[in-house]
Amino acid sequence: MSAQPAISVEKLNVSFGDSHVVKDLSFDVAAGESYGIVGESGSGKSTVLRVLAGLNREWSGEAKILGKSQPKIRDRAFYRAVQMVFQDPYGSLHPKKTVDDALAEPLAIHGIRDAEARIGRAMTDVGLPTSFRFRYPHQLSGGQRQRVAIARALVLEPTILLLDEPTSALDVSIQAEVLNLLQALRHERKLTYILVSHDLAVVAHMCERLLVMQFGRGVEEMSAATLAARAPQTAYAQQLLTASEGFRRHA
Amino acid sequence: MRAPDTPLEQPLLELDNLRVNFHTPTGIVRAVRGLSFTLGRERLGIVGESGSGKSMTGRAILDLIPHPGEVLADRMVYRGQDLLTMDRRTRRKLRGRHISMVMQDPKFSLNPVQTVGEQIAEAYRVHHKASSREARERSLAMLEAVQIREPARVYALYPHEVSGGMGQRVMIAMMLIAEPDILIADEPTSALDVTVQLQVLKILDDLVTSRGMGLIFISHDLHLVKSFCDRVIVMYGGKVMETLQASELEQAQHPYTRGLLGCLPDLDHPKAKLATLNRDPAWLA
Numbered sequence: 193m194s195a196q197p198a199i200s201v202e203k204l205n206v207s208f209g210d211s212h213v214v215k216d217l218s219f220d221v222a223a224g225e226s227y228g229i230v231g232e233s234g235s236g237k238s239t240v241l242r243v244l245a246g247l248n249r250e251w252s253g254e255a256k257i258l259g260k261s262q263p264k265i266r267d268r269a270f271y272r273a274v275q276m277v278f279q280d281p282y283g284s285l286h287p288k289k290t291v292d293d294a295l296a297e298p299l300a301i302h303g304i305r306d307a308e309a310r311i312g313r314a315m316t317d318v319g320l321p322t323s324f325r326f327r328y329p330h331q332l333s334g335g336q337r338q339r340v341a342i343a344r345a346l347v348l349e350p351t352i353l354l355l356d357e358p359t360s361a362l363d364v365s366i367q368a369e370v371l372n373l374l375q376a377l378r379h380e381r382k383l384t385y386i387l388v389s390h391d392l393a394v395v396a397h398m399c400e401r402l403l404v405m406q407f408g409r410g411v412e413e414m415s416a417a418t419l420a421a422r423a424p425q426t427a428y429a430q431q432l433l434t435a436s437e438g439f440r441r442h443a
Numbered sequence: 444m445r446a447p448d449t450p451l452e453q454p455l456l457e458l459d460n461l462r463v464n465f466h467t468p469t470g471i472v473r474a475v476r477g478l479s480f481t482l483g484r485e486r487l488g489i490v491g492e493s494g495s496g497k498s499m500t501g502r503a504i505l506d507l508i509p510h511p512g513e514v515l516a517d518r519m520v521y522r523g524q525d526l527l528t529m530d531r532r533t534r535r536k537l538r539g540r541h542i543s544m545v546m547q548d549p550k551f552s553l554n555p556v557q558t559v560g561e562q563i564a565e566a567y568r569v570h571h572k573a574s575s576r577e578a579r580e581r582s583l584a585m586l587e588a589v590q591i592r593e594p595a596r597v598y599a600l601y602p603h604e605v606s607g608g609m610g611q612r613v614m615i616a617m618m619l620i621a622e623p624d625i626l627i628a629d630e631p632t633s634a635l636d637v638t639v640q641l642q643v644l645k646i647l648d649d650l651v652t653s654r655g656m657g658l659i660f661i662s663h664d665l666h667l668v669k670s671f672c673d674r675v676i677v678m679y680g681g682k683v684m685e686t687l688q689a690s691e692l693e694q695a696q697h698p699y700t701r702g703l704l705g706c707l708p709d710l711d712h713p714k715a716k717l718a719t720l721n722r723d724p725a726w727l728a
């Protein structure tokens with residue numbers, strides 16, 4: 193008997209008014225696994241993460257997390273176990289709250305005591321100088337804001353992390369540091385990740401398996417090894433691999 | 444092929460010793476420390492460390508540095524016109540029409556209570572005499588050009604209802620509809636899947652080739668910059684480390700640039716742990 197998956201999605205459907213944006217999507221993520229989602233812009237990747245994170249209430253199908261079938265509205269314990277890093281860090285940080293507020297707030301909500309130490313550690317982990325602690329979002333660069341968003345998700349030490357393009361606003365040296373940190377945490381604490389990214393090399397580096405999405409559907413699930421061997425089955429996944437080789441100017 | 448520092452004819456933009464400072468209660472933050480470059484009808488890439496002053500450079504050119512920032516330069520000239528002595532009104536008129544910027548946080552830069560399509564149409568009407576119907580048609584065509592599926596549906600969506608990559612393309616459509624001479628694109632395609640990314644870059648490329656637009660392309664994607672740009676400026680800590688032909692990026696000599704190349708995950712050479720960078724204080728001396 194195989195172990196119970198950490199995340200299990202079964203025939204998930206999401207619509208906004210007349211537009212049906214996630215269609216009959218099913219996948220499982222094992223405990224301790226890192227699972228990638230790649231695919232077309234607008235194909236529903238962020239929507240899937242938002243449903244899993246309990247931020248979207250208009251959906252049907254089944255979403256099981258840590259063995260429990262999830263209701264539309266989640267309880268406080270859920271948010272301690274499951275954290276999300278948003279694609280758009282500006283939108284997810286309150287403009288009138290400092291870095292310190294953003295990190296202290298989740299700790300206060302969950303009644304966690306050693307806040308000082310945890311905030312300091314989370315900032316150092318993502319490469320933010322502690323001198324940035326009292327800055328507001330508009331006083332930070334794009335990548336610095338992204339790092340605040342990652343630190344905020346880590347500070348609660350969740351068991352499941354939903355990562356929506358966590359490093360797309362970071363330069364490749366900070367990206368390498370953040371990815372190394374995420375991998376180390378996963379191995380130390382047996383965390384489970386879903387990672388959405390447009391960067392196939394990042395997905396192959398971070399994930400054991402991945403799902404390719406297009407038009408709201410899962411078109412192909414494959415191992416990272418299949419991706420690296422450039423051996424996917426579907427034409428769309430092949431196209432993504434070709435496009436990732438860079439820009440070609442036709443004479 | 445052109446040599447790195449000799450753009451043809453009159454340059455579109457000349458920048459000499461640009462500095463951007465923020466006076467904060469805890470001291471001065473020097474966001475840009477003496478940046479100089481000349482932009483021709485070309486694709487100029489800017490890569491570099493997060494926080495190294497790339498976005499502030501773009502904003503300084505547009506006179507959009509937020510309070511309490513201060514912009515200093517020895518020279519800032521747009522097609523022979525001195526931007527430093529130009530009155531604010533004339534300068535504001537250049538913005539959007541002649542020099543445009545695609546901001547790094549598109550959703551934050553869009554008006555949250557107006558549909559994205561109306562915002563594109565409005566950008567068109569600010570700079571061109573047109574009926575609202577014509578502006579709408581133009582906007583729909585622009586959305587289609589940036590590979591938005593179902594442009595009519597997306598036209599009517601509010602910024603919070605579009606995906607990350609759709610927001611970026613809306614912003615690009617809005618900036619291109621005025622047909623600027625210079626486009627500063629701040630990570631314009633970071634939220635796009637690779638196939639759509641290439642289609643959008645093709646549009647920018649055509650504008651440079653056919654209309655002679657000057658493009659400043661800020662990006663963290665080294666492979667993309669290498670294949671797409673003509674020249675590339677590498678920034679660190681508010682300073683330029685080196686300027687290279689983009690095609691020669693892999694042969695960069697500066698240890699910072701070499702370090703960056705070494706940090707990239709590679710599909711063909713998987714490793715358990717990515718290399719990271721040893722930052723040398725001497726780079727900022």
Ligand SMILES: Nc1ncnc2c1ncn2[C@@H]1O[C@H](COP(=O)(O)OP(=O)(O)OP(=O)(O)O)[C@@H](O)[C@H]1O
Pocket residue numbers: 208213231232233234235236237238239240279600603604605606607608609634635636
């Ligand atoms: N609140 C909403 N109202 C209406 N439509 C929405 C809403 N939220 C998302 N959508 C639509 O759902 C579709 C999927 O969006 P989603 O953000 O999940 O895409 P994505 O795969 O994450 O794309 P990207 O790679 O560009 O971030 C899009 O067509 C989007 O316009």
Ligand SMILES: Nc1ncnc2c1ncn2[C@@H]1O[C@H](COP(=O)(O)OP(=O)(O)OP(=O)(O)O)[C@@H](O)[C@H]1O
Pocket residue numbers: 330331332333334335336361362363465467472473474475491492493494495496497498499500510511547
């Ligand atoms: N209002 C402000 N007060 C103090 N410092 C600021 C302010 N605004 C920006 N900065 C600082 O200026 C520096 C340059 O910022 P900029 O946004 O240009 O970086 P960037 O190179 O675009 O980085 P990224 O790749 O992360 O977007 C950053 O270190 C940032 O923290």
Ligand SMILES: [Mg+2]
Pocket residue numbers: 237238239279356606607608
């Ligand atoms: Mg998304």
Ligand SMILES: [Mg+2]
Pocket residue numbers: 333334335497498499547629
């Ligand atoms: Mg920036």
